[in-house]
Amino acid sequence: MTLDSETKxxxxxxxxAEELRLWLRLLxxxxxxxxxxxxxxxxxxxxxLPRFDLxxxxxxxxxxxxxxxxxxxxxxxxxxxxxxxxxxxESGHLDRRTSDTDRRVQVxxxxxxxxxxxxxMAAEHETWIADIFGDLTEKDVRExxxxxxxxxxxxxxxxxxxxx
Amino acid sequence: MTLDSETKxxxxxxxxAEELRLWLRLLxxxxxxxxxxxxxxxxxxxxxLPRFDLxxxxxxxxxxxxxxxxxxxxxxxxxxxxxxxxxxxESGHLDRRTSDTDRRVQVxxxxxxxxxxxxxMAAEHETWIADIFGDLTEKDVRExxxxxxxxxxxxxxxxxxxxx
DNA sequence: TCCAGATGTTTTAAGTCTAAAATGTTTAGG
DNA sequence: CCTAAACATTTTAGACTTAAAACATCTGGA
Numbered sequence: 001m002t003l004d005s006e007t008k009x010x011x012x013x014x015x016x017a018e019e020l021r022l023w024l025r026l027l028x029x030x031x032x033x034x035x036x037x038x039x040x041x042x043x044x045x046x047x048x049l050p051r052f053d054l055x056x057x058x059x060x061x062x063x064x065x066x067x068x069x070x071x072x073x074x075x076x077x078x079x080x081x082x083x084x085x086x087x088x089x090e091s092g093h094l095d096r097r098t099s100d101t102d103r104r105v106q107v108x109x110x111x112x113x114x115x116x117x118x119x120x121m122a123a124e125h126e127t128w129i130a131d132i133f134g135d136l137t138e139k140d141v142r143e144x145x146x147x148x149x150x151x152x153x154x155x156x157x158x159x160x161x162x163x164x
Numbered sequence: 165m166t167l168d169s170e171t172k173x174x175x176x177x178x179x180x181a182e183e184l185r186l187w188l189r190l191l192x193x194x195x196x197x198x199x200x201x202x203x204x205x206x207x208x209x210x211x212x213l214p215r216f217d218l219x220x221x222x223x224x225x226x227x228x229x230x231x232x233x234x235x236x237x238x239x240x241x242x243x244x245x246x247x248x249x250x251x252x253x254e255s256g257h258l259d260r261r262t263s264d265t266d267r268r269v270q271v272x273x274x275x276x277x278x279x280x281x282x283x284x285m286a287a288e289h290e291t292w293i294a295d296i297f298g299d300l301t302e303k304d305v306r307e308x309x310x311x312x313x314x315x316x317x318x319x320x321x322x323x324x325x326x327x328x
Numbered sequence: 329t330c331c332a333g334a335t336g337t338t339t340t341a342a343g344t345c346t347a348a349a350a351t352g353t354t355t356a357g358g
Numbered sequence: 359c360c361t362a363a364a365c366a367t368t369t370t371a372g373a374c375t376t377a378a379a380a381c382a383t384c385t386g387g388a
Contacts, residue, residue, distance in 0.1 A: 016294035018305050023197065023293050025312045030194040031239050032319050033187065040326070042377085050344065068366060075195050080345050082368055087343085104353045104366040129187050130180035131325075135318035140311055141182050147300075147308045148189045154299035155196050161295075162204070206347085214374065232336060241376055246338055248374080268336040268383045 026151075033132055040128055045121050050076075052125070054084055055093065055110060055118040064109040066099070093117065190315075197296055204292055209285050214240075216289070218248055219257065219274060219282040228273040230263070257281065 038049040057073050058065060065073075071081045085108055088094040093114030099105035110118060133141070202213040221237050222229060229237075235245045249272055252258040257278030263269035274282060297305070 016290050018302075018309075019293050019297040019300075020290055022297065022300075022305050022309055022312075025309060025316070026190075026194055027198070028239075029312050029316050029319065030190055032316065032323070034191070035239060036319065036323050036326070038376085048343070048376095066366080067368095075192075075199060076344090077346055078367065079347085079369075083344075102354070102366085106367070126180050126184055128322075129183050132319045132322040133183040133186065133315065134322065135314060136183075136186075136311075138182075140314065141186050143307065144311045144315070145182075145186055145189060147304055147311070148186075148193050150299060150304065151297065151308070152189070152193050152196065155193065155200065155296045158292075158296040158298065159196070159200050162200070202346085212346095212373070230336075231338095240374090242337065243339075243377085244375055251373085266336085266384070270337070 036132060037125070037128060041121070041125075044124065045117075047121065050084055051088060051093075052118075052121060054081075054088065055114060056122065058094070058108065058110045059115065059118050059122070062109075064107040066105050066107055068105075070108070088114070200296060201289070201292060205285070205289075208288065209281075211285065214248055215252060215257075216282075216285060218245075218252065219278060220286065222258070222272065222274045223279065223282050223286070226273075228271040230269050230271055232269075234272070252278070 034049065041047050041049055041052055053074060054070065057070055061069075067078065067081050067085065070085075071078050074081070085094060085096060085106075089096050089108075093111060094108050095111050096106055096108045099107050136144070198213065205211050205213055205216055217238060218234065221234055225233075231242065231245050231249065234249075235242050238245070249258060249260060249270075253260050253272075257275060258272050259275050260270055260272045263271050300308070
């Protein structure tokens with residue numbers, strides 16, 4: 001079958017409709033779920049999603065994080081973190097102090113209040129997630145984890161390539 | 165094996181750690197890709213992602229759409245669409261008129277300029293997506309499509325349940 | 329016909345977000 | 359020691375986003 005190489009050459013070089021559809025579906029799923037979580041957080045705890053996300057990062061770091069760390073982990077801009085932190089310090093959920101060893105650095109931590117409130121929210125949040133993903137079997141979840149890991153790797157490589 | 169029912173009863177009712185991890189991974193993937201697309205759109209065409217998304221909706225609707233349609237399709241609030249449209253009308257990309265049959269309704273369309281510019285951007289955008297998802301095989305793409313469809317359905321049911 | 333409720337859009341207030349410039353601090357090389 | 363580059367954060371200007379209230383219009387039944 002000598003057509004093989006020709007088949008490839010003839011194949012429209014620009015037919016990436018399937019990948020495009022995949023991207024749109026991925027985006028739809030995330031937007032849908034994110035909106036639902038946002039809505040429940042507001043309704044139930046009167047808290048915004050970015051604040052919840054920031055507290056979630058800090059809950060995993062008992063010794064605190066620098067603003068840069070937070071920025072990288074949350075994949076948002078530095079300036080964004082500054083404002084977010086400011087409001088959470090204001091409301092008493094976060095403690096912020098300048099590093100002893102490097103005066104450029106701000107270290108933030110959950111306060112006792114912040115941790116207590118976050119834990120309460122997180123427990124309920126987990127049940128919402130279970131509800132939202134309820135139709136997926138264990139195998140579905142495993143398979144999605146695997147494919148999304150591959151997707152993430154692929155995207156990270158593309159980002160890297162562009163930055164050269 | 166009479167333990168079966170007991171096993172289920174004993175199983176921690178709150179262990180949804182896997183679903184939570186899945187959600188975080190889904191969110192990470194989307195955020196990563198969205199950021200990359202946003203960055204390329206700005207760099208290459210000096211346009212924002214929401215504007216591109218809105219034009220993409222209108223490109224698929226030659227007869228125009230109402231603001232409500234757009235709002236539902238893009239899954240954003242009504243007020244958001246109002247502002248977005250206003251800026252795109254201002255820049256000459258969109259045409260907006262009051263419906264002949266219902267004076268509440270605003271119908272928007274791409275202008276000739278808007279369509280031409282969108283088509284140029286869309287062509288390049290598709291190659292970016294191909295690049296970003298480049299490591300996935302055809303089978304991976306099919307499988308992801310299937311699992312995300314299932315996820316979307318599951319999430320929609322959860323949203324529905326809450327709204328009762 | 330009339331009007332109560334539904335529907336479509338805009339406005340408002342507050343928060344989130346980005347890119348880029350500005351500020352302050354540290355570090356390394358000469 | 360000095361200083362240029364690197365680094366961490368904040369500021370700025372503008373855009374995006376939401377929820378809720380306000381406004382405008384339509385519709386279906388009494």
